[in-house]
Amino acid sequence: MNYLSVENISKSYGERVLFEDISFGINKDQKIAFVAKNGSGKTSILNIIAGKDTSDTGQVIQRKGIQISYLSQENLLDQHLTIEETIFSQGNKILDVIHQYENALKHPEEAELYQQAFELMEQHNAWDFETHYKQILSKLKLEDISQKVATLSGGQQKRLSLAIILINKPDLLILDEPTNHLDLEMIEWLEAFFAKEKITLFMVTHDRYFLERVCNEIIELDHGKLYKYRGNYSYYLEKKEERIAQEQSSVEKAKNLFKKELDWMRKQPKARTTKSKSRIDDFYVIKEKAHKRRQDHKVQLEINMERLGSKIVELHKLQKSFDSIKILDGFEYVFKKGERIGVIGKNGTGKSSFLNILTQQEPVDGGKVVVGETVKFGYYTQKGIQIKEGQKVIEVIKEFGEYIPLTKGRKISAGQLLERFLFNRKKQYDFVEKLSGGEQKRLYLCAVLIQNPNFLILDEPTNDLDVITLNVLENFLLDFPGNLIVVSHDRYFMDKIVDSLFVFRGNGVVENFPGNYSDFRAYDVSKPKIREVETKHPQKEKSKQKAKLSYNESREFSDLERDIALLEKQRTIIEDQFNNNEIPSDQIAGVSQELKSIIDAIGEKEERWLTLSMKLEGL
Known part of the structure; x- marks a missing residue:
């Protein structure tokens, strides 16, 4: 059953064309991921499908009577309501059934009215509604339902918006980065929830394990064309590789034919026959195909970073609390050269605070941090970069450095680094305020990397980055020869990049685990757990x-x-x-x-x- 059809939509902003003549459909029970580079119009397409924006051409046709819910990046919640009031203000049809039943209880003399209300409660399984929504809120760490929305953090408000969609159970869910602002435990719960439920999804996400385990179809927008893959992320990678190889083979054949035709063109007299004119026209078609270039860049760098001495960073009996919340309780660690450590834990356990302590931007309550004289930190924070009005992309990078030195006297310039991170020459001279949120994050990464640090610290670098950029970043980090410490909720990224973990358990407990995220999960789930007792309604x-x-x-x-x-x-x-x-x-x-x-x-x-x-x- 078709829920929604997108027919020949296009979108431009002035001279900038995001996409043209895009068409696809969404059918019942499909779980589709939409993949494209930052700045190519993913969010615009979601807004158009959800009716929040209009396309320049084409149309979006919905099946009559279906309910669509959209989780956007914007916060549209009423700040004056509590969490509970917000949920009850969403017009959920089950609430009407519950109110009808409540009214029937007040009039026990009207047996028929009570029977009808009772049957509706049974039909909609309304007895479990409260348990259902409180379980969802609990999983998303929103237990205090009397809390005002205005007092919630940005991440908590995003989680509340997600909870409302899950509680209301629409026919079609449109989700823009649903795993942002979720910790790993929440992501795994949501992943399991979507995998088992009969839900129709259309979403943008950078979480590749999420793609792998939830989605059964992937639609990719690549250089203005749509490609559809009926399978999960592994299948998509395999088939995309085959597609690129076929395209490359076609280009190589065109190059060879182009050389042959070029020789023929040079030998021809000025007078042209009809037959030779046709061949000349074909020549120009072949020429265009032969000169086609993919704009993807694989990073293969031998970075000649500043030398790291024998002493890198030493942490001695660190103590840190915020009011009654304990972050570190006697934590000790001595970093060795070349270590690649991931930091994981629930939201609020102090991961970002730990990075600030490590870089001595946050004081400790007890203990000390000793940083070696040769250490040069490169710190990517969640706050982003401060952009001056009227600044161009290349100007931002050159403020921090002109080049990164490579081995054998080579170097990579600021412009070349931007190209590797998918900013072509034209894009480098765009004004920064024209960039999408994901592109600005990518620019910030380049600003950190151009400084040529030997100890790189990344706090949630994968948020708002598209899958293509993540592959570029991973390749760069795999070539990075210095120390690396990274906080990320992207499990695929962590598995590929880090060798060990700091696991923040809360209440000051930090465990050092020798392995990547998948190793840790296999170990953690094998331990006996205290069984959770669910309160029955x-x-x-x-x-x-x-x-x-x-x-x-x-x-x-x-x-x-x-x-x-x-x-x-x-x-x-x-x-x-x-x-x-x-x-x-x-x-x-x-x-x-x-x-x-x-x-x-x-x-x-x-x-x-x-x-x-x-x-x-x-x-």
Whole structure:
């Protein structure tokens, strides 16, 4: 069943043509990834499909009655609502069914009305709705549903937008980089969710393991042409390689024919017959084909970086906390020459803070960082690069360096480096403000690399980069002879680039693991885990007898369990501070009062929980 057809769409901005005459279809249960270089119009195509933008030519035809949800890079949430209010403001049809059932409960004398409402609850499986949406929020680390959207970080708001789409279960999901702002645990959960669910997807993502395990078709926009591959990422790579080889073979044949025809052209007299004129026309067609060049660049560099001495970086008993959140607790490590280390862990465990400590941009609470005299850091941060108004691409790079020295006296100029990272000569003289977000990230990478560091530190370098650029970056880093430390949620990238890991477990615990990400996951899942106990929705358990709790009481019952757990956690933290004499004497009275308030709140909530629990059991 066809959900959506894209017919001959084009898009230009002034003289800049993004794409022309693009056509494809999206059918029920397809999981399609859209692959293209940054700046070639991926987000524009998503916006056009989702109805957020219009094309210059062509049309997009939707099947009547289908529901489409779009996860964009923009934040469109109402900042005044709470997480829960945001979810309940989305017009979910199951909510209407629940409200109808709630009204029926208020009028027990109208048996027919109650029966209809009950049957609708059964039909839509609405008993499980609250459990369903809270499980999704929990997996995306949005447990406090009373929190205002305005207080959430940018990453949390993106995760809430994703949660809303998953909760509402539209017919077609259009996703722009859904794994951005997710930690590795969340990505693996989302990957499993999409792989098992019958969902129709059309998405842009740079996560190649995600592509491999979720998508069953890949559409690539390459040099203005669409190529379709019915398979996962491995199949796409294989078939793309075959396609490029065939194109190259065709070009080589055209070159040989061109030489032959050129000799013939030179020997011809000025007077032309009809037959020779036809051959001359063919000659110019062959000439165009023979001079065709692919603009992909493979990086094969022998970088002659500044020498690293015997002492590189030493970390001695590092201590670091932010308020009550402990980042490092006595962490020690001595870096050896040429080490390539990945940093992984859940969001909020201190990965970026660790990089700032390593580069001495963030002070430690205890211990010390010793940096060798020969170390020259190249630090790619998530903040990006500060661009001056009216600056051109090549000017940005030349501010940091004119060239990178190679072995045997060779060198690579700023322009050549930009070419290797897919900025052609014309693009190098574009104004930076004209670049897409992904292109600006690519430019920032070049600005870091042109400085020729011998210790490279990359904080989420793969965010917003397309798959083609990621391959270029990987090739460059594989040739890089110095030390490398990288934070990334891109598992494919980590597997290819790093040899060992720092695993941030939270609460100051950092493990040193000797292997790449796949090695770590195989090891980690083999360890025994504490089984998670899921809270069953009491409404479903009792639905076929008599509803003991109203829907609102069921929600309150579930909220009480969460609130009590949060308060218990707060009480434990404060009690530990008292036991360890960590509270200054002038603050003891205030903290004691705070502890008393928490204990009182726990008592009140436990009493209410007991009341609802007894009602649920019919006592």
